[in-house]
Amino acid sequence: MYGELKKAQELFKNENGEYENVSYEYFMPNILNKGFIIHDPEIYVLSEKVIKAIAELNADSRNLKNIDIFIRMLINQEAVKSSSIEGTRTTFSDILLPEDSSADFSQKQDRAEVINYVNATFQLKENLQKLPISERFISNLHSILLDSVRGADKNPGEIRKVQNWIGGHTIKSAKFIPPHWNELPLLLKDLCEFWSNDELKLPILVKIALFHYQFETIHPFKDGNGRIGRLLILAQLLDSGLLEKPWFNVSYIFERNKDNYTEALKNANSSGDLELWIKFFLDSLNSAAQNTYKIYHEFNKLQNECSEKIINLGAKAANAQNLLHVLYDHPYMSLNYISKKLDITRQTAKNLADDLVKLGIVKPCILKVKAEKLTRNQQGIKFEKYIKLFE
Secondary structure: OOEEEEEEEEEEEOOOOOEEEEEEEEEEEOOOOOOOOOOOOHHHHHHHHHHHHHHHHHHHHOOOOOHHHHHHHHHHHHHHHHHHHOOOOOOHHHHHOOOOEOOOHHHHHHHHHHHHHHHHHHOHHHHHHHOOOOHHHHHHHHHHHOOOOOOOOOOOOOOOOOOOOEOOOOHHHOOEOOOOHHHHHHHHHHHHHHHHOHHHOOOHHHHHHHHHHHHHHHOOOOOOHHHHHHHHHHHHHHHOOOOOOOOOOHHHHHHHOHHHHHHHHHHHHHHOOHHHHHHHHHHHHHHHHHHHHHHHHHHHHHHHHHHHHHHOOHHHHHHHHHHHHHHHHOOEEEHHHHHHHHOOOHHHHHHHHHHHHHOOOOEEEEEEEEEOOEEEEEEEEEOHHHHHHHO
């Protein structure tokens, strides 16, 4: 066991809503900043493999047309996948629909949570220039993540001062009980010092793996710990200089292997075998890099194919190219929106849309849009091939 079980006793509500005095055991992980010895040489091999894959991403990013749009789509994908692990039902397509699209309250709440994740990601580089990765940095991220969404009543940006647990309706049926809140000042101080401690002489990716394990074990907030933990992986890749831009989708891999991910964390606690966790983590980072690299080349290929098709439109090619450029930002567009965005008549917008449909670039669709408290069906188009690259 990488840590120890400690006892505590507190008042908790039972399943009947009544308070009762409960004795329980929480898990107290070992301090990280005292050092970590790597015994398995495979960890060094895996670490170098991931660094090479990330370096290839950085090199390719300098040559990609529409790189900012590509990064935005990857961040959307990462936000959807990370939120999905926590139970939100928003799909990638939902995030791309027009803001005035019709949706019920729960869908809007789910979408707002994902958008907060997107906003937090876009602010990473700017925030890293102002603050080191510290308790304050982490708390600021948490405030953005839980702003005006579910969990907003659970003290966004504040370290918890109550006991939490994972799994089960009550603490008695919990699958895992993180450290008592009295332990958090010590654990968080140690965690942040571990990240900034260059004397430990650990490969940077191993430090990120250990940091993530420790953060998830500590579970320092009332809500949103999983999403913040995964967001911090990206922050650390940027902070270390390994990654030049925030285009790394590790949540896609964790979500696809959700059971293995949770089992690897649980096993690290119970067996104390952190090296097994580190190898799982490095494998996941490598898969994320390979996945991003694959999408990058498919995106590049799609851009070239679409541009080549549009050339055949002759005099209409310039307008069609303008529409295509807007579609990369807004893959679902109503004819009214096309007309407004390109400053053309609705009929011209329809003709342009029809041209792109005939070329096989987009598909026609019906969008449900709210206008003046009424939901109306509007004709539109969707850039389906583009959406599927990231879906």
